[in-house]
Amino acid sequence: MSQENILKVENLVMHFGGIKALNDVTFDIKRGSVSALIGPNGAGKTTVFNCLTGFYKATGGNIMLSANGKETSVIKVLGEPFMMTDFISPVAFIQRLKYKMFGGSHLVNRAGLSRTFQNIRLFKEMSVVENLLVAQHMRVNRNLMGGILNTKAYQLAEEEALERAFYWLGVVDLVDFANRLAGELSYGQQRRLEIARAMCTNPEIVCLDEPAAGLNPSETEALTKMIRVLRDEHKTTVLLIEHDMGMVMDISDYIVVLDHGEVIADGGPDDIKSNPKVIAAYLGAEEGEEVTL
Amino acid sequence: MSQTAGMNYKQCFTDAVVAALMALVVFGPIMGVVLDGYKFDIDFQRVAVIVALVFVGRLIMSYYFQTEKGKAMIFKYASNHDGVTVNPPHFKSKMIWVIPLVMIIGFLIPFVASKYILTVLILGLIYVLLGLGLNIVVGLAGLLDLGFVGFYAIGAYALALGYENLGLGFWSMLPIAAIAAAFAGAILGFPVLRMHGDYLAIVTLGFGEIIRLVLTNWVSLTHGPNGISAPLPTFFGLEFKRRSASGETFHEFFNLPYDSGYKYMFVYLVLFIVVWAVLFIKHRLVKMPIGRAWEALREDEIACRSLGLNHVLVKLSAFMLGASTAGLAGVFFATYQGFVSPSSFTFFESALILAIVVLGGMGSTLGVVIAAFCLTVLPEMLREVAEFRVLIFGILMVVMMIWKPRGLVRVTRNGFAAREGAVK
Numbered sequence: 001m002s003q004e005n006i007l008k009v010e011n012l013v014m015h016f017g018g019i020k021a022l023n024d025v026t027f028d029i030k031r032g033s034v035s036a037l038i039g040p041n042g043a044g045k046t047t048v049f050n051c052l053t054g055f056y057k058a059t060g061g062n063i064m065l066s067a068n069g070k071e072t073s074v075i076k077v078l079g080e081p082f083m084m085t086d087f088i089s090p091v092a093f094i095q096r097l098k099y100k101m102f103g104g105s106h107l108v109n110r111a112g113l114s115r116t117f118q119n120i121r122l123f124k125e126m127s128v129v130e131n132l133l134v135a136q137h138m139r140v141n142r143n144l145m146g147g148i149l150n151t152k153a154y155q156l157a158e159e160e161a162l163e164r165a166f167y168w169l170g171v172v173d174l175v176d177f178a179n180r181l182a183g184e185l186s187y188g189q190q191r192r193l194e195i196a197r198a199m200c201t202n203p204e205i206v207c208l209d210e211p212a213a214g215l216n217p218s219e220t221e222a223l224t225k226m227i228r229v230l231r232d233e234h235k236t237t238v239l240l241i242e243h244d245m246g247m248v249m250d251i252s253d254y255i256v257v258l259d260h261g262e263v264i265a266d267g268g269p270d271d272i273k274s275n276p277k278v279i280a281a282y283l284g285a286e287e288g289e290e291v292t293l
Numbered sequence: 294m295s296q297t298a299g300m301n302y303k304q305c306f307t308d309a310v311v312a313a314l315m316a317l318v319v320f321g322p323i324m325g326v327v328l329d330g331y332k333f334d335i336d337f338q339r340v341a342v343i344v345a346l347v348f349v350g351r352l353i354m355s356y357y358f359q360t361e362k363g364k365a366m367i368f369k370y371a372s373n374h375d376g377v378t379v380n381p382p383h384f385k386s387k388m389i390w391v392i393p394l395v396m397i398i399g400f401l402i403p404f405v406a407s408k409y410i411l412t413v414l415i416l417g418l419i420y421v422l423l424g425l426g427l428n429i430v431v432g433l434a435g436l437l438d439l440g441f442v443g444f445y446a447i448g449a450y451a452l453a454l455g456y457e458n459l460g461l462g463f464w465s466m467l468p469i470a471a472i473a474a475a476f477a478g479a480i481l482g483f484p485v486l487r488m489h490g491d492y493l494a495i496v497t498l499g500f501g502e503i504i505r506l507v508l509t510n511w512v513s514l515t516h517g518p519n520g521i522s523a524p525l526p527t528f529f530g531l532e533f534k535r536r537s538a539s540g541e542t543f544h545e546f547f548n549l550p551y552d553s554g555y556k557y558m559f560v561y562l563v564l565f566i567v568v569w570a571v572l573f574i575k576h577r578l579v580k581m582p583i584g585r586a587w588e589a590l591r592e593d594e595i596a597c598r599s600l601g602l603n604h605v606l607v608k609l610s611a612f613m614l615g616a617s618t619a620g621l622a623g624v625f626f627a628t629y630q631g632f633v634s635p636s637s638f639t640f641f642e643s644a645l646i647l648a649i650v651v652l653g654g655m656g657s658t659l660g661v662v663i664a665a666f667c668l669t670v671l672p673e674m675l676r677e678v679a680e681f682r683v684l685i686f687g688i689l690m691v692v693m694m695i696w697k698p699r700g701l702v703r704v705t706r707n708g709f710a711a712r713e714g715a716v717k
Contacts, residue, residue, distance in 0.1 A: 053599065055595070055598075102605070102606075104598060104603070104604070104605075105599065106597075106598045106599075106600075106601045106602055106604070109599060109600060109601035110601045114599065114600070115599050117595075121595060121596040121599075122592075122593070123588070123589045123592035123593060123596065124592060124593075125377050125588075125592055126585075126588055127379045127706050127707075127708070127709075130588075130706065131589075133582075133585055134585050134586060134597070137582055137586055137600065137601065137602050138601045138602075141582070142581075142583065144581075144583065147577060147578070147580075147582070147583070148574055148577045148581075150577070162709060162712060163712060163713065163714055163715040163716075164714070164715070165714075166711060166714035167714025167715055167716050169714065170714045175711055178708075178709060179379045179381065179382065179708040179709065181377060181379060197600070198599075198600075201600055
């Protein structure tokens with residue numbers, strides 16, 4: 001796979017029982033871009049997100065994540081069912097067993113993809129700083145003895161984690177609230193904290209699920225700026241789901257439009273604006289009717 | 294508003310009458326009917342006293358809550374549900390001097406206290422250990438474990454069986470029992486930790502019962518319900534018996550007259566040190582990444598996974614550390630009793646340990662220590678009024694849950710001083 005694309009989704013299929021949530025979704029996300037996934041309600045946007053981040057196990061298709069200098073198959077790390085060939089090759093068998101026992105969505109995050117949630121999921125009874133420290137769990141000194149004896153190496157690692165936490169608090173403008181409980185913050189602040197928390201895991205691509213939902217226009221403006229900072233200063237690829245078309249058209253380099261579990265259009269904001277299929281999906285159109293704009 | 298103008302005496306009176314009637318219903322059969330052989334006597338006087346007490350008490354309470362002071366008090370308690378607070382950075386509790394004081398008093402107690410007080414205190418400390426262990430599992434990681442007594446039993450039986458079959462004494466079995474209990478925790482944990490909430494509670498409940506039933510029925514190994522004797526600790530190889538088959542005993546070596554109290558003194562002191570060590574480790578753990586991960590898992594498991602935390606391993610570590618603490622407690626229980634039998638490890642014990650954690654305040658170390666002593670020492674102190682002690686115990690629990698639903702001690706979190714941010 002080329003280094004140009006950080007995420008490659010091929011023929012993604014997701015069925016819930018008889019309901020076909022996703023039919024053959026294919027798109028690529030370019031490294032360092034801000035991309036948006038849009039579509040009417042029930043189009044399957046969040047389902048795509050949950051498949052990408054490993055919260056759903058896709059029924060079929062392939063998702064390749066090319067981050068942290070290696071290629072990761074999101075489907076594989078979740079633990080696939082055993083195949084006949086596994087019983088012949090012990091290496092493949094052991095690997096499959098490993099992912100079945102210890103695999104899961106946390107491996108997707110470790111591979112360099114982090115996410116936020118549509119309905120905010122913060123650790124509400126922990127302080128704001130602690131929320132960010134938990135996110136750095138994989139990077140701090142987790143040695144039990146070191147922590148209990150409070151060694152130099154442990155203190156250094158903790159201090160570094162705190163500095164990183166305060167850096168991100170600065171980016172999302174929450175330094176003054178560092179020692180408040182996360183659950184006490186206002187809605188907009190909680191949304192920003194969740195983005196900071198996702199960024200603390202040091203991802204190469206961050207998936208934001210409706211980051212502007214429930215924000216007022218000035219907060220949305222601030223969010224747009226923040227997303228640009230993520231892309232320009234931290235070389236992070238951003239993939240977002242959003243209903244605020246003004247923001248999406250303003251910020252995105254690339255847009256994928258979903259409807260009824262299928263990609264109906266993709267391209268730059270200008271192409272999407274004038275695409276008749278997109279307009280039909282959003283405004284509704286009779287069978288066979290030509291929609292023009 | 295003047296104080297008397299808003300006073301509703303009718304309300305006071307109705308409240309008191311209703312309370313008195315309820316007292317009559319509750320205490321009438323309990324206290325009014327006294328068995329005497331095959332007959333029974335009816336004792337009106339005792340019931341009348343109790344009902345009168347309740348009536349007057351409720352009248353005064355009703356009156357008090359209508360005064361300004363009472364209203365302020367109700368308001369204070371009604372708005373006190375937010376539990377967790379964050380301390381300012383560099384916060385040092387003013388009560389920090391209590392710790393060395395308790396340490397010194399604790400060390401001096403065995404030299405002055407009677408044997409009976411010492412045994413009660415040992416029991417209290419054992420429950421402190423159990424409470425601390427369960428506090429990791431329930432309070433921090435949020436995994437409701439109703440079979441915690443299983444690990445306690447494993448610790449106790451490990452000492453007894455290790456002594457009988459392998460000839461290992463107290464000191465070698467102390468770490469081995471902790472490891473064995475942790476191992477049992479892992480075996481239980483791995484398959485069941487993918488479930489949470491009520492399902493996990495039921496599975497752990499079953500696990501606790503399985504352990505007890507195995508201990509009861511595997512007669513060839515555990516001697517079943519007859520129990521099995523456990524060894525006493527030794528002081529650098531010196532035994533605390535009246536006379537020893539092998540080598541010298543403690544009192545012979547120090548030229549002291551024999552006293553069975555020495556062994557309790559020694560068990561108490563060792564246990565005291567172990568409890569402080571566990572307290573210290575627990576205190577460090579909550580500040581460490583693993584402690585934060587536990588609490589994060591309690592708050593939101595899905596968010597944890599999205600941040601790269603392996604939820605199964607985080608839960609497993611909580612389970613194993615909690616279980617190993619219970620294993621330690623089990624060893625001390627066995628050595629202090631000198632005998633273990635399956636009847637010591639019933640579901641009631643699990644419920645009691647859970648009550649300690651809930652009463653103390655989920656996740657609060659100090660609360661657990663206080664609650665453990667309350668729930669073990671209090672019933673002993675109430676032996677004077679033996680007939681009513683379970684009743685008083687129950688009333689205390691109900692009152693606690695009304696006034697302090699989130700436990701005795703409020704959970705506080707550490708604040709962090711703001712600093713220059715940097716990414717490396």
